[in-house]
Amino acid sequence: MPRLNSSLLTQLDHVRVPAYSRDRLQTGMVHIGLGAFHRAHQAMYTERVLDRGDLRWGTVGASLRTTNARDALAPQDCLYTVCARDQDGFELEVHGGLVDILTDADALMAAIADPQVRVVTLTITEKRYQDADRTGSAAGILASALARRMASRAPLSILSCDNLTGNGRVLGESVLALCDAPGLASWVRDQVAFPSSMVDRITPRATAADRKWLNAVAGYTDASPVVCETYSQWVIEDDFRAARPEWEAGGALLVKDVAPYERAKLRLLNASHSLLAYFGLLKGYETIHEAVNDAELRAFLLQTLDGEVKPHLKAPAGMDVNAYIASILRRFGNHAVPYRTAQVASDGSHKLPQRIHPTLKAAWAAGEPAPCLELALCAWLQTLKGKAEDGTSIAYDDPGAEPVRELLRTHDDPEGLIQAVARETALWPAFPQDALLRMGRAFARLTQNGVSAALAPLLTR
Numbered sequence: 490m491p492r493l494n495s496s497l498l499t500q501l502d503h504v505r506v507p508a509y510s511r512d513r514l515q516t517g518m519v520h521i522g523l524g525a526f527h528r529a530h531q532a533m534y535t536e537r538v539l540d541r542g543d544l545r546w547g548t549v550g551a552s553l554r555t556t557n558a559r560d561a562l563a564p565q566d567c568l569y570t571v572c573a574r575d576q577d578g579f580e581l582e583v584h585g586g587l588v589d590i591l592t593d594a595d596a597l598m599a600a601i602a603d604p605q606v607r608v609v610t611l612t613i614t615e616k617r618y619q620d621a622d623r624t625g626s627a628a629g630i631l632a633s634a635l636a637r638r639m640a641s642r643a644p645l646s647i648l649s650c651d652n653l654t655g656n657g658r659v660l661g662e663s664v665l666a667l668c669d670a671p672g673l674a675s676w677v678r679d680q681v682a683f684p685s686s687m688v689d690r691i692t693p694r695a696t697a698a699d700r701k702w703l704n705a706v707a708g709y710t711d712a713s714p715v716v717c718e719t720y721s722q723w724v725i726e727d728d729f730r731a732a733r734p735e736w737e738a739g740g741a742l743l744v745k746d747v748a749p750y751e752r753a754k755l756r757l758l759n760a761s762h763s764l765l766a767y768f769g770l771l772k773g774y775e776t777i778h779e780a781v782n783d784a785e786l787r788a789f790l791l792q793t794l795d796g797e798v799k800p801h802l803k804a805p806a807g808m809d810v811n812a813y814i815a816s817i818l819r820r821f822g823n824h825a826v827p828y829r830t831a832q833v834a835s836d837g838s839h840k841l842p843q844r845i846h847p848t849l850k851a852a853w854a855a856g857e858p859a860p861c862l863e864l865a866l867c868a869w870l871q872t873l874k875g876k877a878e879d880g881t882s883i884a885y886d887d888p889g890a891e892p893v894r895e896l897l898r899t900h901d902d903p904e905g906l907i908q909a910v911a912r913e914t915a916l917w918p919a920f921p922q923d924a925l926l927r928m929g930r931a932f933a934r935l936t937q938n939g940v941s942a943a944l945a946p947l948l949t950r
Contacts, residue, residue: 514547537739657685838889904929
């Protein structure tokens with residue numbers, strides 16, 4: 490079976506292929522973090538721009554942590570297949586906008602310094618925004634690249650595409666803190682924009698079974714396909730210093746303020762994802778669609794959203810919150826794109842403060858308990874013990890939770906553990922004592938009696 494490459498494109502009459510001549514592409518963008526999500530999301534919007542004939546926006550991708558992306562994609566002429574699937578069918582599309590893949594930091598800085606590049610985008614995961622290292626971090630690389638670029642005086646826009654509140658502001662502050670070359674910080678403030686954005690498309694890791702399925706339906710092999718849902722959303726702050734792709738052509742929304750959209754997504758969709766992941770792991774579910782189809786967990790999720798999240802959410806103007814929640818349930822139930830609970834659960838120590846804490850704090854400030862969300866934090870703690878209710882192992886990556894794991898090894902008392910987490914770690918800042926007492930009792934029920942017993946009093950309120 491042939492492997493995907495440029496010469497194969499003319500033979501793929503059953504797959505959407507680039508409608509433009511790839512040899513005419515110009516390099517106008519750099520992307521840092523060449524994972525599946527970028528290739529399923531931002532690259533898709535750029536592909537629509539290229540299909541319309543604006544060929545200024547070829548992308549140089551950078552993957553510095555490993556050479557895996559380069560090793561898989563370079564033999565395919567940087568082509569890859571996006572497999573969008575839902576309950577109703579699938580769509581296959583080959584993307585051609587990626588023109589090169591860099592694995593060296595110096596080469597990446599040189600690319601960013603090139604005046605022909607006018608936009609840099611990033612998908613580096615939430616936790617890497619806390620890395621302030623001068624040399625190896627994304628912020629450090631950007632600061633060094635901007636020091637080189639300043640010589641040309643060419644303006645630039647650096648667009649964060651990670652699930653982080655105010656991601657552009659956070660990135661801009663991190664970069665400016667490292668701009669210590671003479672005059673650099675002043676130039677960056679004037680000539681470099683850091684717009685925020687909100688992104689949404691469920692994109693699990695492609696599996697061997699996914700690759701085998703693609704081979705069967707497409708008739709070629711692809712060493713690095715992307716599997717995703719058909720739904721996609723991108724909301725971008727309209728604040729750029731130089732030309733940019735007309736991403737609106739692909740359906741992106743350019744707005745003055747992204748904050749209402751990111752709040753709604755983080756507190757409704759992302760919080761729901763985390764809740765289903767942790768409770769799903771405890772009940773032995775491998776995928777999110779299994780968890781959301783569990784009647785007990787589904788009822789608890791709706792109770793949480795209706796009773797605790799919605800009352801404290803200022804949604805974007807014109808947004809139908811109930812319809813949005815209904816769409817969440819449908820998307821999470823999409824068995825055609827199985828999303829592993831362990832993958833969603835990863836890095837909860839970094840994700841939960843964005844997804845759950847703001848709603849908790851709003852409820853507490855209004856003098857209202859939030860027992861469902863409080864219990865969700867307890868479920869996260871319980872998964873860190875590494876055992877599901879049926880005795881099977883729970884394993885996922887969350888290095889930031891190591892202080893909690895250490896406390897779990899030294900505290901047998903559930904209520905005492907809750908107090909210790911609040912007292913001895915920075916994960917639960919300024920949680921009020923009455924909330925900690927409730928969480929202690931809830932954690933004791935969860936630990937001693939299991940998920941159903943912990944959920945029961947909340948479902949009958």
